Amino acid sequence: MxxxxxxxxxxxxxxxxxxxxxxxxxxxxxxxxxxxxxxxxxxxxxxxxxxAMRCEEFHPGFLAKTLSHLFPSKGSISSWYSMQALIDAEGGLRVLYAVICGFAAKCVGISGTFYRLAGEQARLIDDITGTMPPYDKHVVYxxxxxxxxxxxxxxxxxxxxxxxxxxxxxxxxxxxxxxxxxxxxxxxxxxxxxxxxxxxxxxxxxxxxxxxxx
CATH class of the missing domain: 3.30.1330.100 (CofE-like)
Structure with missing residues (x-):
């Protein structure tokens, strides 16, 4: 190139x-x-x-707390707050559907399905560890x-x-x-x-x- x-x-x-x-x-x-x-x-x-929203502006529910544990700890949606941010942006049912389909796809060797189905913000949200100060305590859409x-x-x-x-x-x-x-x-x-x-x-x-x- x-x-x-x-x-x-x-x-x-x-x-x-x-x-x-x-x-x-x-x-x-x-x-x-x-x-x-x-x-x-x-x-x-x-x-x-x-x-950019501070963590305390989110109120993680049962779904966010459960689904967040399914993602690697270094991932952008692995915390309660970032997962709740995704659910708020894209809808709980859509995110849950994407998790189920993503798990099924991984079982047959297909990766990336969750991010294709969960909506644009699934790829774009930055968790509190992925942003520079003074926004390192924020979730950024x-x-x-x-x-x-x-x-x-x-x-x-x-x-x-x-x-x-x-x-x-x-x-x-x-x-x-x-x-x-x-x-x-x-x-x-x-x-x-x-x-x-x-x-x-x-x-x-x-x-x-x-x-x-x-």
């Missing part, structure tokens, strides 16, 4: 008081060119949308309308395009939304080595330089 220069953009910790477009312009405007694609980490976009956000970033920054991405250090790269003209699969491959730094690095934004070559 063709190599692209990726420029991380350092920021301060972004919160629900921030607007993602304003933050990108504040910290990265002088780095963005007309042929570039601006990428934002999905958890930070969600936080700026006010989609996936961002709302990521494609719309990508279009807004493109318009605000005057760049070729934008993408909202969910990337980690385990070579898992998924693009949740892109602006018109941007290939989501291509961007996911470009970001596979995770150029984002949502912790002490404070680089939740990165720029793919000259994605659209003149």
């Amino acid at each position: 063709e190599k692209y220069e990726i420029v991380p953009v350092p920021t301060r910790i972004l919160t629900h008081h921030d607007d993602i477009c304003d933050a990108i312009l504040e910290f990265g405007k002088d780095k963005i060119g007309p042929n570039d694609v601006v990428c934002a980490a999905e958890s930070v976009v969600a936080i700026t949308q006010g989609r 996936g961002p709302a309308n990521p494609t719309k956000v990508a279009e807004e970033i493109t318009k605000a920054c005057g760049c070729y395009g934008a993408a909202i991405a969910d990337v980690n250090d385990l070579k898992r790269s998924a693009v949740l939304g892109v602006s018109k003209g941007v290939d989501a699969d291509k961007v996911a491959e470009i970001l596979i080595d995770n150029p984002f730094g949502n912790g002490s690095e404070k680089t939740p934004i990165c720029i793919i330089k000259n994605y659209h070559r003149a």
Whole structure:
């Protein structure tokens, strides 16, 4: 695959008081060119949308407490609170159905069924251990309308395009939304080595330089 220069953009910790477009312009405007694609980490976009909730805002029920024990302890829905967040977002019956089907599928060697059936938030929710301070005591839902956000970033920054991405250090790269003209699969491959730094690095934004070559 063709190599692209990726420029991380350092920021301060972004919160629900921030607007993602304003933050990108504040910290990265002088780095963005007309042929570039601006990428934002999905958890930070969600936080700026006010989609982070403290654990005490959830009231885990019997279903959440039971189902959470069926998932690996390092998983994003292995706590009572994150499982209750999923149930609140997607519905208890849907989540229970997905667990049953997922277990049956695993018995015949098929993986990933639960996440395909349980709804979008099953893949996107970040548990309290998966988010940077001061949101390390929060459950963070996936961002709302990521494609719309990508279009807004493109318009605000005057760049070729934008993408909202969910990337980690385990070579898992998924693009949740892109602006018109941007290939989501291509961007996911470009970001596979995770150029984002949502912790002490404070680089939740990165720029793919000259994605659209003149």
